[in-house]
Amino acid sequence: MDPIIVSARQRYKEPKHTPKPSSLTPFQKKLQQNPYAHILASPVRMCGSTQVRLPSFFHVDLYTKLHPETRDPWLLPTTLSVSSLGKRVVDQGTPLRLLGRRRIVQYLGVKRRWLYAMSLRLREQLGVRTSKTVWREDMADLVLELLRNAAVKELKRVFQHSNASLVVPYSNGIASVEGHDGVACVLDLSGSTTMRQFEAARARSEKLAEKGDDLVEQVRKIRDWKRTNLKEPMLGSELSVNPAPRLAPAVKNPPLQFETTQYWGSEVPIYDLVGLLGKDRVVGLLAGTASVGAEYAVLKTSKLTVAAQTWLYKLQVYLV
Template sequence: MLGRWTHRPASCNSLLRTSLQECRHTSHHVRISRGDDLGPTRDDAHQTFRIREHGDGQALPLPPLLDPVVREKRSQWDKKKLWPNAETFTPFQKKLQANPFAHALASPVRQCRATLISLPVAFLTSLHARPHPTTLDPWLLPVSLTTEKKQLGPPYRFALRHLITTQLGKKKAWEKGIYSRMEAKYGSSNVKNMVWREDLPDLILDLMQKQLIKKISWNLGFRGRLAPVASPRSEDIEHVDDVSCILFFGSLRTRADDVHDHASEIVLEMDKWSSYVAKAFADKLDPHAAPEVTHSSPSWFVEPIVPRLQPRLRCPELEFKNTTWRGQKVPVYSLADLLGENRARQLITDSEYKGEKCVVMKTVRHNLIVQILLMRLQAYIAQPGP
C-alpha cells in the first residue's frame, strides 16, 4: 500500500497564511468595549459616535471593529444556516433529494486538465500523488477510488473517459496539465520525477468496477430491494412505481456494435501507417523544412499533416441506452457490459435474483450512491455508437 506524501516546502505564502490565521484566532478573544466602557456616545440606526468633551465637540465615529451597532448588523449574516428538516420536505424536494442526476450536477465544478472544460466533480477523474514504496518517486494514482478520505492533496483532474485517460498517457501529454499548486505542494524536483502508470486507463476501470460491485451487492443480497421485470420495454415496467433506472443482467450490444468496433480497428491501423509515412518523409512533407523557409515551426506543430479521417465522422455524439417509463426516459445499465461477462455472472449467481433477466431500481435515498457509480462507470467506458 502506497504511503502518504509528506513533503511540504516552506514558502512566503504559507508563512503569511499562518500569520493571518493566528491573527484571526487571537482576534476572537479580544474584548469588545460596550455601553459605558466606550464613554459618552450616541448612536443611530447605522453606527455609533463618541462625543468629544474638548475641542469643537464634533462627534467621531467608532471604528467598525469596535462599533456594537455595526458588529450586530454583521453578526446576523454570520449565523450558520440550519440543516433542512427532511420531515417537512415537499413532494418535489423529496423527489429532488433522491435524484442521482441532481446530486451529480450539484457537485463542485472543477476544470479538466486535458480539455480545460469546467465540469462537476462527479464527471471527472481525480488522481493524487503518492510516493512509490521503493523509489519514493511521486506516482499519480486514483487514490480517491479506494478511500473515503477528503484531504488527499491537490488533485489532477480530467474528464471521466477511458479515451482521454489513454490520450494523456501518450507522449507524456499529462505533464502539460501540472499546475502551480501541485508544484508548491510537492516541490518542483518531485514534480519533474512524477510517474504516470502505463496501465492507468485499465487500472481506473478495474477500481471503478470493484467499487460498484461492493456497493451493488447490498441491493442484490436480499429479495425485495429490486423489482424483477420481464424486459426494459415500456409495457413491462409501466406497472412499477418510482422507477429510477433499469439493471439488465445481459449484454445490450448488437451486431452493429461489433461491426463498429472492427471499423474502428481499421481506422486506427490506417492512422498508424499515416503517422509512419509522416515521420519517414518529414523532410519532404514538412513545409518548414524547405531551404527558402527561415523561421522555425510553431509550438503547436507536431508532425507533417497527412490525410486522415475527419474526427467528427470518427467520434459522433455518445448515445446511452434508455427506455421510456410513463412518458419520461430512464437509463438502462447492462451489468455484463459494465463489469464484464465473468464478474457480472458471478455477481448475479451469488445474488437472490438468480434466474431473472432484468430488475428495476427504485427512486429512493439509499440507492443514490449506486446509481451515481453506475452513471460514472457508464460514462468512462462509453464509446460513440455505430
C-alpha cells in the first residue's frame, strides 16, 4: 500500500507525547497545579451499588486476589496500598467499583450485599468461584486505613521537601490566611475545626428543634379544637389516635458540609488533620518540622502539593 496513505492513517493513532514543562501555556500550568482539575480529568465510571456515574477518583476499586493457601478469590483495594501510589496501574482484571463512602462499604458488607453490586463482566471473570469470593469483615476500616496511609505519605513529602515555602505554619486565627500568597488549602493542626463544626451543627439542630416543637404545639391546638367543636365522632376519634408529627433525626441533625474559608474572594478548603488522620499520625507527621506547635498551616499552590490535596479530599469524602 502507498506509504503516504499508511502514514496518514497512523498519524492520529500514535500516542501523544508528554508535554515538556517549558512548552506549557500559563493556563496549562494553572491546571497542572489545580487538584480539582486532576480529579475531574479522571475517567467517568459507574458505581456497582448506586449506579451513580462519577469520575473514577470518587470510587474505590476492589480487585480479586487469590488467597495463597485456600486459592479463594478475595476482594481487596490493591490500588490504595502505599506501595502502588505514584505507579502506573497494571491490568488486574475487572474490579468491583464502589463510591468511596464508608457508609456504602459498610452497607454492602452486611448479608453479602456486595454480590449484587458485581458487574456481569466480573461474574464472568470469576465463574464458579463467584460464590467463594471473600469480602473482609473489616473492609470499611481497611479502606480507611489505606486512605490515611496514602494521605500521610504525600503530606510527608510536602512537609519534608527542601522547598520550605510549600508549607507555612501560623497561629493567628483562621481569618489571617489572607496574609499569605498562593494558598491552596488550610490544614487545621489542632482539631479546632471539628469543634466549630460541632457547635454550628448543634446550634442548627436546636433551632430546628424549636421550630418543630412550635409546629407540634400548633397541630395539637388544631386537633383539640376539632375534637371539641366537630360533630363527626369518627373524625374526632381518628384525630385522637394519630399522634402529632415529630421531626425526623436526619432533619434535626443535618449532615455537615465541608469546612472552607474566604481567601481573596474565593473559597479554600480547611482540612482537619486530627479528625481525618488521627492525633497520633498528626504528631508523627509534624515531628521535626517547623509546624510543631502551630495551630494552622497553609499549603501553597504548586504541582508538588497536588497529590497531598487530592488524597486529603478523597479521605474527607470517604468519611462523610
